[in-house]
Amino acid sequence: MEIYLVAGILGIIWASLFFYLKRLEARVSELENEGKESHE
Amino acid sequence: MKPVSSAFQWFTGIWIFLIVISGMLLPIPYIPILKETARNIYFHVPQSFAMVFILCFSFWNSFQYLRKRDLRFDMKAESAASVGMLFGITTIVTGAVWADYTWGVFWNWDPKQTLFLGLLFVYGAYFVLRLSVDDPQKRALLGAAYNLFAFVMMPFLVFILPRLLPGLHPGAPEDGGANNPVFTGINLLIRVMLYSSVLGFCMLAYWLYTIRTRLLILKSKF
Amino acid sequence: MKSFFNPVWILTEKEFRVEFRSRVAINGLLMFVLVSVALIAFSVGYVKLSPPVFFGLMWLSLFFSAMYGLSRTFVAETDQGTADFLRQLAKPSQIFLAKFLFNFLLSNGIILVLTLVFVFFFDPPGVNWFFLISGFFLGATALASCTTFLASLVAQADSKGALFPVLSFPLIIPLIMTLVSWTHKCTLENPGGLLWEPFSVLIAYIGITLTASLILFDFIWD
Numbered sequence: 001m002e003i004y005l006v007a008g009i010l011g012i013i014w015a016s017l018f019f020y021l022k023r024l025e026a027r028v029s030e031l032e033n034e035g036k037e038s039h040e
Numbered sequence: 041m042k043p044v045s046s047a048f049q050w051f052t053g054i055w056i057f058l059i060v061i062s063g064m065l066l067p068i069p070y071i072p073i074l075k076e077t078a079r080n081i082y083f084h085v086p087q088s089f090a091m092v093f094i095l096c097f098s099f100w101n102s103f104q105y106l107r108k109r110d111l112r113f114d115m116k117a118e119s120a121a122s123v124g125m126l127f128g129i130t131t132i133v134t135g136a137v138w139a140d141y142t143w144g145v146f147w148n149w150d151p152k153q154t155l156f157l158g159l160l161f162v163y164g165a166y167f168v169l170r171l172s173v174d175d176p177q178k179r180a181l182l183g184a185a186y187n188l189f190a191f192v193m194m195p196f197l198v199f200i201l202p203r204l205l206p207g208l209h210p211g212a213p214e215d216g217g218a219n220n221p222v223f224t225g226i227n228l229l230i231r232v233m234l235y236s237s238v239l240g241f242c243m244l245a246y247w248l249y250t251i252r253t254r255l256l257i258l259k260s261k262f
Numbered sequence: 263m264k265s266f267f268n269p270v271w272i273l274t275e276k277e278f279r280v281e282f283r284s285r286v287a288i289n290g291l292l293m294f295v296l297v298s299v300a301l302i303a304f305s306v307g308y309v310k311l312s313p314p315v316f317f318g319l320m321w322l323s324l325f326f327s328a329m330y331g332l333s334r335t336f337v338a339e340t341d342q343g344t345a346d347f348l349r350q351l352a353k354p355s356q357i358f359l360a361k362f363l364f365n366f367l368l369s370n371g372i373i374l375v376l377t378l379v380f381v382f383f384f385d386p387p388g389v390n391w392f393f394l395i396s397g398f399f400l401g402a403t404a405l406a407s408c409t410t411f412l413a414s415l416v417a418q419a420d421s422k423g424a425l426f427p428v429l430s431f432p433l434i435i436p437l438i439m440t441l442v443s444w445t446h447k448c449t450l451e452n453p454g455g456l457l458w459e460p461f462s463v464l465i466a467y468i469g470i471t472l473t474a475s476l477i478l479f480d481f482i483w484d
Contacts, residue, residue: 003076007064014060018053021247028254029043035261106481151439161432168428172421182415185478186429189411192474196436196467204459205443 041116041253044246052243059237069227077141081230082237084134088156090241091127092198094120094249095163099191102184112257114180117187118170119252121163123245128160143208151205155197162190162197269352273360280338281364291331295372298323299379313387317445320380321438325405327372332365332409333426336417354483355476358410362472365406365413373398389448393457397444400464404437407468411475414482440464 063082071078098120105113135153136146147153169186173179202209281287302319311319339345348357377398380386409430416426444460 003064007061010060010064011057014057015053018057021251022049022053025043025049025251028251028258031258032254035258155435155439158432158435161435165429165432169415169419169425172419172423172425174420178418181481182418185482186412186415189471189474189478190433192470193433193436196463200463200466201436201439204463205439 041112041250041257043254044250048243049247052240052247055236056240056244059233059240063233063237066229066233068230073142077138080134080138082233084131084138085234086237086241087127087134088131089238090245091124091131092194093242094127094245095124095191095194097246097249098124098187102187102191105180105184106188109177109180111176111180111260114176114184115256115260116249116253117184119256120249121166121187123248123252125160125163125167126248127241127245128156128163132156132160139208148208150208152202152209155201159194159197162193166190266356269356270359270363273348273352273357274363277360277364287334291327291372292375294330295323295327295375296379298326299376299383303383307383311384311387313389313449314442314446316380316384316387317442320376321441321445324373324376324401325434325438327376328369328402328405328409329427329430331368331372332406333413333416335361335365335410335413340417349483354480357483358414358476358479361414362406362410362475365410366403369402369406370399373402387449389445394445394448397441397448397457397460400461400468401437401441401444404464404468404471405434407471407475408433408437411471411479411482414479418482436463437467440467 059082063079068076068078098117101113101117101120104110105117132153135156139148139150139153140146143150166183166186170179170183173182302323306315306319339348352360377395409426412429412433413426416422416429419425440460440463444457444464447456447460450456
């Protein structure tokens with residue numbers, strides 16, 4: 001039974017890490033675009 | 041540096057999610073010392089593979105830097121090395137926890153464990169070397185030279201010596217499957233799961249590497 | 263071939279002349295060896311040391327003395343600004359080989375003095391001295407071949423500090439482990455056949471470090 005709990009916790013940890021990475025990715029893209037605009 | 045596509049990101053995310061869930065819930069053969077901790081093989085081993093995978097990028101970019109003297113290659117090499125460090129640390133931590141449950145203590149001074157720590161020291165030294173040089177071109181040159189020199193020594197740390205010195209990891213001499221029998225009777229399910237997990241963690245490492253490189257390039261502009 | 267190696271001999275002789283002219287370096291090194299052995303004698307001299315402890319302490323003091331001695335490899339060039347003259351006189355590979363040869367003789371000298379002092383101060387365990395001394399010789403060669411290139415990197419860094427030991431220690435961990443297993447086998451009855459494995463590792467180590475250094479030194483020395 002505990003194994004379901006462990007699987008659930010690990011799944012949630014990975015999912016939150018994944019969405020954090022998605023946000024980081026978006027933020028970096030945003031900064032890159034800003035840089036391009038100010039360069040022009 | 042080209043960012044990875046959104047499809048790649050989602051694929052990586054869902055792939056590792058499936059690995060985590062199925063790694064925990066699929067049946068695993070009963071192995072005397074390991075028992076249920078054998079599931080850690082889907083996390084501990086692939087992370088070390090991902091580390092070597094991303095360090096190959098670091099090596100390649102350092103090589104490119106020496107040929108072309110373009111600072112962008114140096115940034116790529118640095119970010120790949122830092123992602124490699126990250127995966128190295130997670131490998132050590134997952135390994136130490138596993139060792140606590142199976143071999144009794146967190147740190148056994150098993151050759152593979154010790155030499156892997158040595159490998160982390162190598163890349164730690166790489167960052168210390170980079171910090172101690174002020175001029176960017178010179179920093180890149182010295183860093184690239186040390187990186188290449190260290191990379192050709194990696195076989196000693198990771199592949200040759202662990203197989204010559206007696207130890208607890210699978211593959212050590214005089215082992216005969218007594219300490220860690222997971223690889224002796226490895227079945228198809230474990231094999232497929234292991235390779236899928238290696239793929240997932242390598243993709244994750246590559247994704248992190250692109251993010252880190254783009255951040256470094258942004259930093260160098262401002 | 264003769265014309266390639268001629269500058270190498272001349273430069274090696276120059277190294278010796280520079281070192282012995284100032285005397286402070288050589289005498290400092292000698293004192294360092296004596297002090298480190300005396301320190302060990304004061305702390306554990308009253309017990310009969312078992313072979314692993316005896317050789318462990320011996321390798322330890324050797325590596326620290328060598329770190330001190332070998333880190334000075336390119337110091338004269340950077341301190342006195344004579345690097346440009348050297349560039350005029352010889353090719354990078356010749357300069358590297360001369361430095362390597364000097365370090366090779368220096369580390370063998372350190373090991374000779376250290377062995378004599380150790381045998382004098384402590385009661386050495388019964389070993390096969392022929393194999394032990396050939397192991398020392400190989401170890402000193404490997405040490406010189408690994409650290410000569412690293413010293414050239416450190417000489418160009420801005421803040422040197424503890425950089426040299428930080429860069430070299432992780433790369434000589436495999437060397438230490440191989441040498442410890444070598445000396446351990448020397449205490450056995452008939453070590454000849456058992457030494458084949460560490461011997462091939464040491465030869466491969468020397469070969470790889472020398473080749474990599476010779477290739478990379480061209481890039482560093484511009």
